[in-house]
Amino acid sequence: KNQVEQSPQSLIILEGKNCTLQCNYTVSPFSNLRWYKQDTGRGPVSLTIMTFSENTKSNGRYTATLDADTKQSSLHITASQLSDSASYICVVSFAGGTSYGKLTFGQGTILTVHP
Amino acid sequence: KAGVTQTPRYLIKTRGQQVTLSCSPISGHRSVSWYQQTPGQGLQFLFEYFSETQRNKGNFPGRFSGRQFSNSRSEMNVSTLELGDSALYLCASSLDLLGNTEAFFGQGTRLTVV
Numbered sequence: 001k002n003q004v005e006q007s008p009q010s011l012i013i014l015e016g017k018n019c020t021l022q023c024n025y026t027v028s029p030f031s032n033l034r035w036y037k038q039d040t041g042r043g044p045v046s047l048t049i050m051t052f053s054e055n056t057k058s059n060g061r062y063t064a065t066l067d068a069d070t071k072q073s074s075l076h077i078t079a080s081q082l083s084d085s086a087s088y089i090c091v092v093s094f095a096g097g098t099s100y101g102k103l104t105f106g107q108g109t110i111l112t113v114h115p
Numbered sequence: 116k117a118g119v120t121q122t123p124r125y126l127i128k129t130r131g132q133q134v135t136l137s138c139s140p141i142s143g144h145r146s147v148s149w150y151q152q153t154p155g156q157g158l159q160f161l162f163e164y165f166s167e168t169q170r171n172k173g174n175f176p177g178r179f180s181g182r183q184f185s186n187s188r189s190e191m192n193v194s195t196l197e198l199g200d201s202a203l204y205l206c207a208s209s210l211d212l213l214g215n216t217e218a219f220f221g222q223g224t225r226l227t228v229v
Contacts, residue, residue: 034217042222043221044220101215103160105160108158
């Protein structure tokens with residue numbers, strides 16, 4: 001069964017600190033892996049999208065890494081800000097047959113940044 | 116450039132009724148996909164429409180259906196509503212097929228079934 005598992009479920013850090021969120025997946029074959037940020041009551045916003053051949057991609061203070069061999073990805077947030085408090089969701093796009101493009105979502109990591 | 120617009124934002128329906136949700140994609144985008152988000156199950160893929168054709172479908176019962184019009188606007192219909200259908204329903208639009216390109220999400224429709 002194609003699955004996406006994220007850890008930790010929740011995380012509390014102090015403003016200015018760095019943190020790393022993890023994503024393990026079993027979706028195979030996959031075409032790309034995405035990280036989204038979702039603020040409470042709003043739709044998700046794309047942070048990064050990486051194909052299977054990419055190892056790292058940055059978007060400002062957000063850096064995502066991908067190891068397609070071990071089926072692991074991480075999202076590193078540098079110098080956290082209060083506005084980073086949100087749910088971070090890992091999403092994998094299936095690349096097989098007639099279900100090409102079907103997205104599988106992780107449960108998300110809820111990040112809280114305290115002043 | 117206007118973003119993805121979903122209407123209505125909030126909806127309360129009674130068990131057994133049916134409901135139609137609307138999604139207007141970003142101008143020029145040809146793919147519209149729909150998702151259900153609940154606290155217990157998280158985000159789940161419902162289906163994707165591209166050029167008025169359903170391209171992909173998630174693991175939801177036949178009570179969930181959708182369609183896409185020639186202007187790429189999409190509607191999702193849920194018939195015979197159940198209490199468990201209470202959720203945030205999100206749609207996203209993509210320039211090309213969902214699997215190939217970035218998805219831009221709307222604010223969602225909060226459906227409450229009583």
